[in-house]
Amino acid sequence: MRFFGILATVVALAISGVVSAEDNKQPDVRIVIDISGSMKDTDPENLRRPALNLLTELLPDGARAGVWTFGRYVNMLVPLETVDAQWRTKAKKAAGDINSVGLNTNLVGALDKALWQATADSSFDQTVILLTDGRIDMDGSQGNPGSPPNAAERQRLMKEILPRYTGAGVRIHTLALSDAADETMLQQIAMETDGLFLKAHTADELMPAFLKAFDRAVPAEQVPMENNRFSIDPSVKEFTALIFRKSSATPTVLISPSGERIGQEVSVDNENVRWHHDLNFDLVTIKNPEQGEWSAEADLDPENRVQILSDLKLSVKGLPGSLFSGVPVELEMALVNEGETVNEPTILQLTDVSLQVTAPDGRTGSKLLSDPESLPVDGVFREVLSRLTQPGEYRLEVNAIGRTFQRRQVLTATLAEPLRVESEADADTQTFSVRVYSDSDMVDTTLSRVIARVTSPDGSSVINSMEFDTADNAWKLDLQGEKGDGQYEVMLNIRGVSGSGMTFKSKPETMVVEFPIPAAGGDTQIDTPAVAGESHEALQPVSEPAEESVEEVPVPPEPVAPPPPSSEPIAPDLAEKYADESTELPEEEEEGIPWWVYAILVVANLGLIGGLAWWWLSRRKAAGGDAEDASKPEPVATSVPDLDVGPLDDADLDEGDFDDFADEAEEEIPAASDEEDSRVPASMGGDTMMPSAQEDDFDLGDEAADDEWGEFDLPDEEDKK
Known part of the structure; x- marks a missing residue:
């Protein structure tokens, strides 16, 4: 029987293959485009027109869409209406009116107008796609944030406009065109509304950026191409x-x-x-x-891509538009037919579901999520990504490949936070300083909190709430080697609160410093974003080993041609190893083997043969009496002693307002070997790595989420002080 025939029969007859209804909301997409005068330079070929035409053609029938443009004034270029052939005709005609003649950048006013008819109880999935190359500019000051009109509009954005967006459940995907755009503000707007922040450095990158935003606004069903x-x-x-x-x-x-x-x-x-x-x-x-x-x-x-219209879809849930360092992402992937999730084993056993993640630096990691021997009962494949720490765009591609069908989803998310971490190791004062700054004036520093856990060389840990210094506008921690020389680790947990009341959490990469700090590594400023995925090896200055003399190897009597000299010197430790081994070898003269050596060898061999014969006869004699006992298999010990990993001592939890970090360690997921595959079936989302043309170099992370975040608020006693 054809595989798809099986699928159609199972779904049509509803034979134990369907659970949980899928959300069938139609998309509502509002496109807001900057037409200020600066766009003449950033988009000289006016690629905004074909970009709008592209989205117009890709929008499905039955969706709702509208287009606004803004300079000094805001204009509804295409009315917010149901998408059909007539609407597409109007939209493509209106695209010809997009220009670059605006005198100002009324960005806040445009977002205000684009909220028209957006409600929390809407039957549509509501999204705004905002394209701009500049910053709020209401007075011709080139976007000076200190000018009264611009500052007032910025306040209105945070206190009035964005709360209305979050209240109505409308996401804003922001596209920054050129380096002149206010990236910090656009990142904050996206983060506040669970949107996606994208940047196109040139006009040529505008079209791909629009497609990424469109895929988040309208998750398009695709087949691989x-x-x-x-x-x-x-x-x-x-x-x-x-x-x-x-x-x-x-x-x-x-x-x-x-x-x-x-x-x-x-x-x-x-x-x-x-x-x-x-x-x-x-x-x-x-x-x-x-x-x-x-x-x-x-x-x-x-x-190049192929978007399809079919009752059989691949659903991907759980990927937010904005990611935060150290916060696990819990994905759910399932085949959906006519709005219902398929969990029929006959279908899932013949379907390969895989996930590929591409990091901002281009590294990729793939994983085969499906296992015929361990199928999800509800038909939903789950995977947790817990190692996303590098700032920038992450690309997730999910594929479901059956015998007669293929489905594909490609989604983008951005990891960018409004807080950054800076650290400095000072050899003169023997102090390791950590500072956490806010890059955005949209962060409420009175409500936000940064908590640090410091682990000393003796293994003890102390947790403290970092103090905020209003003069430096930063949270501060100064660490000295009070617990003795050795390696110290500093782990931060951040709870930020924006001016509009939105809360975000992150756990930056652990910082490591070695005390005493050597002079060679001192006074080195290290700027590390809160989401930096780069290594902190610079914080671990290690003195170079002293050069060691290498003893000459004795030359044998017969001259031997030496190997060609290496262009790289041997590492001191290896040189020492080889030198020690060479000096242990005595010089030998070439001479014949004495006769007594042969005699010893003959006697030793006769003794060995006799011993083996005696052992074999003893075993045969014992075999008869022990036949009955031998038929009973010996019990195999299967229990494993429990490891007692207790919480930190109460003395270490100084503030009492933070989790105990008991589970902060993240275990690497090794690729399963052939022998392991033959013995243990890979669990769904487990260790089986999907084969690819090139070796994977990006770890997708543990299945389980990291530690709980715990309570950030200070105890009542502290609040009363």
């Missing part, structure tokens, strides 16, 4: 192929499984084909497509 080839299964009612085109490229052509060539001219007479040709891309929608493998004659581009 490799080398411009993709497969369409019988459940697909419609697909839309996005093909990016270079200026010198030949016209794009799609080739069906039967060999039919479909070009732009075909769309004129074929009602099942809709073709949108723009400045640098083609967008082709085909209804009732032929099943099988399709291909595209076009340039290969990583942004």
